[in-house]
Amino acid sequence: MYGIIYKAFEQYVIDTFDVETWNITISKSLVSMNTKTIDQPYNDAITFEIAKQLSKSTNLAIDKILFQLGEYVVKITREKYLLIMQSRDNDFKDYLLNLPSFHNRMLLIYPKLTPPEFKVTVVNDTILMLHYYTNTSGMKEYIKGYLNGLVRAFESNVEIEHIVSRQLNKFEDVFKISW
Template sequence: MYGIVNKAIQDLVTETFGEDKWEAVKEKSGVDVDFFLSNEPYEDSITYELVGAASEVLGISAGDVLQAFGEWWVLKTGKEKYGGLMESGGNNLKEFLVNLPLFHNRIMLMYPKLTPPEFKVSDIEESSIHVHYHSEREGLQEFVRGLMSGLGKMYEVDVNVELLQSRSDGSSHEIFKVSW
């Protein structure tokens, strides 16, 4: 993953829990990086180590860390680093989710070494949509749930994100039903 992901985890922990908690997370994770360069790729294992250490240090589940990180990614990192791109995604949550499959195509122009997930949508209704999440990286479904929740907050809409199928249940990918 690119350094911007790890930097966002650092920002989430630092701004929400304090610099001392971030130092504890770094120490517990064994990650020996003084600062993350946003445009540089890092091993995925670093991100997983940071999430695991944050879970232990903060006393919350890794799923809760990932969900909080997903919301943070949309509301802080996305808006601050990719404001124009986020705004061009749609005028409301439904439009953004319908356009989501094209979103990473634009991101790949900025991060050419990116191995992005793939999103597809189906079952588009007036107040719900199914979001299909395909990724070679496992264990990030709660991050995606947080992203969907963060998008709801960005558009000031109450959302419910229900996991309909998961790779942990033997499926080929995750499907979320996002309702508003």
């Protein structure tokens, strides 16, 4: 989602706190990004750094910030970039099944993109496993929030369970999603 995540992060902070909190958080995080455009490289390390600084500024737990940000990314994408949502499909399950190929296509379009990786394993008609790989530890709550936002967006009745979190060469989180 390239710079959409940064735009959503800015809007989340402004809506939840205020513009001053956003400006302070960005200045203390020492990251460089432009929230005016979605056409810029993204990586989880920057998101985590901003969340860490926001946590320090607001005394809100970083896990709560990451969860809420994940939800907000879906909200902003639906409100401002609906075609991106629709390009992945019209229901929760198909959206998740298309998530890995969407990220692969984005890598072709935006070669400087450093997104996390997704893999979906279909267990049966009512269960799938979503594997999330990143170089940045601590992003599990972000993905939980993102999935929760998708559940709301697609008005789905699913159960999401975090079943694995381990470090190989990358950090991997696996979510069991049941209908």
